Amino acid sequence: MAKNGRGGRGGRIATAERAAAAPAEAPPLAGEGVWQRRHLLDLDDFSAPEIELVLNTTDVMKEVLAREVPRVPTLRGTTVVTLFYEASTRTRASFELAGKVLGADVINVSSSGSSVEKGESLIDSVRTIKAIGADALVLRHGASGAPYLAAREAGCAVVNAGDGWHAHPTQALLDAYTIHSRLGGVRGRKVVIVGDIAHSRVARSNLWALTALGAEVTVCGPPTLLPVGLDGRDRDGADEWELPPVRVQHNLDRAIEGADVVMALRLQRERQEAALIPSLREYSRLYQVNAERMARARPDAVVLHPGPVNEGIEISAELAHGARSLIEEQVANGVAVRMAVLYLLLRGRAPA
Amino acid sequence: MPDGVVMSADDVRRAIVRIAHEIVEQHRGSRDLILVGMQTRGVPLARRLAAAIREFESADVPVGALDIALHRDDLPARGAHVAIRPSDLPQDIAGKRVVLVDDVLYTGRSIRAALDALIDYGRPQRIQLAVLVDRGHRELPIRADYVGKNIATSPRDDVAVQLDETDGVDQVLVVGGRD
Numbered sequence: 001m002a003k004n005g006r007g008g009r010g011g012r013i014a015t016a017e018r019a020a021a022a023p024a025e026a027p028p029l030a031g032e033g034v035w036q037r038r039h040l041l042d043l044d045d046f047s048a049p050e051i052e053l054v055l056n057t058t059d060v061m062k063e064v065l066a067r068e069v070p071r072v073p074t075l076r077g078t079t080v081v082t083l084f085y086e087a088s089t090r091t092r093a094s095f096e097l098a099g100k101v102l103g104a105d106v107i108n109v110s111s112s113g114s115s116v117e118k119g120e121s122l123i124d125s126v127r128t129i130k131a132i133g134a135d136a137l138v139l140r141h142g143a144s145g146a147p148y149l150a151a152r153e154a155g156c157a158v159v160n161a162g163d164g165w166h167a168h169p170t171q172a173l174l175d176a177y178t179i180h181s182r183l184g185g186v187r188g189r190k191v192v193i194v195g196d197i198a199h200s201r202v203a204r205s206n207l208w209a210l211t212a213l214g215a216e217v218t219v220c221g222p223p224t225l226l227p228v229g230l231d232g233r234d235r236d237g238a239d240e241w242e243l244p245p246v247r248v249q250h251n252l253d254r255a256i257e258g259a260d261v262v263m264a265l266r267l268q269r270e271r272q273e274a275a276l277i278p279s280l281r282e283y284s285r286l287y288q289v290n291a292e293r294m295a296r297a298r299p300d301a302v303v304l305h306p307g308p309v310n311e312g313i314e315i316s317a318e319l320a321h322g323a324r325s326l327i328e329e330q331v332a333n334g335v336a337v338r339m340a341v342l343y344l345l346l347r348g349r350a351p352a
Numbered sequence: 353m354p355d356g357v358v359m360s361a362d363d364v365r366r367a368i369v370r371i372a373h374e375i376v377e378q379h380r381g382s383r384d385l386i387l388v389g390m391q392t393r394g395v396p397l398a399r400r401l402a403a404a405i406r407e408f409e410s411a412d413v414p415v416g417a418l419d420i421a422l423h424r425d426d427l428p429a430r431g432a433h434v435a436i437r438p439s440d441l442p443q444d445i446a447g448k449r450v451v452l453v454d455d456v457l458y459t460g461r462s463i464r465a466a467l468d469a470l471i472d473y474g475r476p477q478r479i480q481l482a483v484l485v486d487r488g489h490r491e492l493p494i495r496a497d498y499v500g501k502n503i504a505t506s507p508r509d510d511v512a513v514q515l516d517e518t519d520g521v522d523q524v525l526v527v528g529g530r531d
Contacts, residue, residue: 057436059438060419060422060436060437060438060439063438063439063440064422067472067473068446068472068473068474069471069472069473070472071472072422072423072469072472073422073423073425073468074421074422074423074424102422343422343436
């Protein structure tokens, strides 16, 4: 996986202020020329202008969603298939809605109730979907790298909707968009990602996206839940897990000091069974994001969580539903971001 | 006028003032009127029309911007070259009288897309069309209510409307056929 383009500059991001002002004779969205991608598999090789193009396109899609009839015929005649081998509510629903708002036909296939239950392999399922004539395949799979395999076979655009511990690019893009639209930009913002980084595809994709956009990222969690390859340590021979340079802080109170954004990650209960944490109670005592700890952050700091939330474990219920929480906004932005991704991948493919 | 220039800066200015008067005359004032410019050059034209109306009518007509990239019917052919721009309608258009503003009326296909887009925002009482240049060669049953200038062209010609806001100069050029 290429690692180029990190920290690139350029690309103008439309701001809320501009939208509120008199309509400008807007130039084409910045970065229009940079998009050459057929798939969205990971963000590890995305340049800042490419991510900014997605964020700018998301602004346009937000406006479409605000219309009385939020439907445009842009992708009419194209077919989007979602193939989910793992449970999901928000990701799948938002991809489905994104496709429908843009006029595509959306077919949902899940592992239960399909031939996957009869033992059909991923490749066979992908070939079937190819034979149906899909234009895009949105894939969630428990195995890291599955979307790469699918992209080789599918003959259509493949969007990674989460693969194993590896990547969840649309989640990271919607997180970046949410931060950008609330704080007016990502560059120079101090973002703390708290929790089980090692097993989190959300965290991994966010590290790539946020560092590419110029955020200062700190990861925080117990050493057993941090991946190797962070902090420049353990880099030798750990190429597959190579990650962009970020700060590591095991103490949450210290990590949160002066933060603009705190992102709490879901703690899977299996981690306790695997003896990576002594107990849920100890974990939440040391790593729960709550109002008391947020007092150390900047006064206008915000809280993100990719969901589903374990209230009272990685985040306090009070904070998750409070004024600093952007959790619902993340879900709402998820539809617009996925519209932008489908649009950028599929424009030019719709039959007339 | 230099070769190929079919409207000078003065011609453009006079056409805008005349259309502004025609709009107000037909609507007997500016109540419930909204000017919606089509990206890109329709937007400054709509704003100039609003400024002209403000001058002689002392009324502020809201101006919006509409981008039709998501509604195009030629996206496959143009594909990645279609740039999308934000749309921004200043208020609810339901029940309002909308004057759509564009620089050139040609096949009518972008106007059709704009009508589709507008109706998704609400149900205006009426939609009219104002263009700076009508160059003919319609492919759809669409006509303009207000026209700055009718220009006879060959389908091979290119009509270029240039505006101060976008191009640094006000003029309309016809660049001859490529045959």
